[in-house]
Every structure is written in structure tokens, then in C-alpha cells.
Amino acid sequence: MKITAYKIAAMVFAALLISACSQKQGSSVKDMLKDHSQQEAVLTTLAENHELGKKYIQKMMDNDHATGMMVDELVRAASKDTILANKISGMITKYPDLMLLTTHHFMPVIASDSLMSDTFCDHTLEHEELAKAMHNKMEYKKSLERNH
Known part of the structure; x- marks a missing residue:
């Protein structure tokens, strides 16, 4: 009887442990990104990792709202920064x-x-x-x- 009780207790403990682990892993990215430090870590990774950065830019380009945001920010920044304005001008003349x-x-x-x-x-x-x-x-x- 003791052995059966131990086995049941062990199985309940294992089930609780697996459940807790799966809940922790199952937390959504949105929930994780509510934390400012996590946001910064993700943004830094995107900015520093060439392949991830390209994927992110492509995702932004495929979204009308995001493309509009990028263009607005780029134009606003170029209006205040002659180096950036010259880079944009150079790209426009290239095409x-x-x-x-x-x-x-x-x-x-x-x-x-x-x-x-x-x-x-x-x-x-x-x-x-x-x-x-x-x-x-x-x-x-x-x-x-x-x-x-």
C-alpha cells in the first residue's frame, strides 16, 4: 500500500512538474515581450543578426502599415540628417x-x-x-x- 501511495504521489508530482514546465514554455511571445528588457534583447538581436534582420525587414515590407511606418520614419529622419538624406537620394538615383x-x-x-x-x-x-x-x-x- 505504501509503495502504491508513493507511486501515485510520484506520478502526481511528475504530472505537476510537466504541467508547470509546459505552461512556462507555452507562454506566448507577446507575453514575453511585455518585459522591456526582453524587447530590447529581441531588437538588438534583430539589428545585429544580418539574416534575422533581413527576414524582419521582409516581413515589414509585406505589411502595408509597417511599410508606411518605415517610410514615415525614414523621411522624418532624413529631413533632420543630411547624411541620411544623401544616402536616400543616392539610392533613388540608382534606380x-x-x-x-x-x-x-x-x-x-x-x-x-x-x-x-x-x-x-x-x-x-x-x-x-x-x-x-x-x-x-x-x-x-x-x-x-x-x-x-
Whole structure:
């Protein structure tokens, strides 16, 4: 009888131990990340581990809300940091389709603001080849209008 009681007690203890362990392991990541130190540890790992960082960025890129947040933060930071602004500018010019899209998007904004228009014109005129190309294009369009 004593042996049976010991066996039952041991089985109950083992069941409680397994149950406690599984509950501890079963705690969700969300619960774990409520702890600020755990958040920092995860963020540091993501920032320092190239492969995990790339996976995280891809997850963010696949989510419209997250992509919007990234762009907002990047633009806000670039508006205060010329080094970052130059890096973004360099990346935009590296991809011609993105450059055209960006230019197309900002032309109406520039046109609606006289200060921006003046600044844009002054900046454009500083680049002789661009100014010549624009002048030639305007002259060509004028010649087409005269012929019709």
C-alpha cells in the first residue's frame, strides 16, 4: 500500500512538474515581450543578426502599415540628417524607375508652391546640361506648335 501511495504521489508530482514546465514554455511571445528588457534583447538581436534582420525587414515590407511606418520614419529622419538624406537620394538615383516616379510625384507639389518653384528653377539652372536639355525640349515643342 505504501509503495502504491508513493507511486501515485510520484506520478502526481511528475504530472505537476510537466504541467508547470509546459505552461512556462507555452507562454506566448507577446507575453514575453511585455518585459522591456526582453524587447530590447529581441531588437538588438534583430539589428545585429544580418539574416534575422533581413527576414524582419521582409516581413515589414509585406505589411502595408509597417511599410508606411518605415517610410514615415525614414523621411522624418532624413529631413533632420543630411547624411541620411544623401544616402536616400543616392539610392533613388540608382534606380531610374524610382527616380522618375519620385520626380513625377513631386512636380505638382513644386508647382503649387512658388518658393519651391523658384528654388527648383534656380537649382535646375545650376546644372548646365539639364538647363540646355530643358531649353531644347521647349524650343522643339514651340516648333511643333508653329507647324500646326
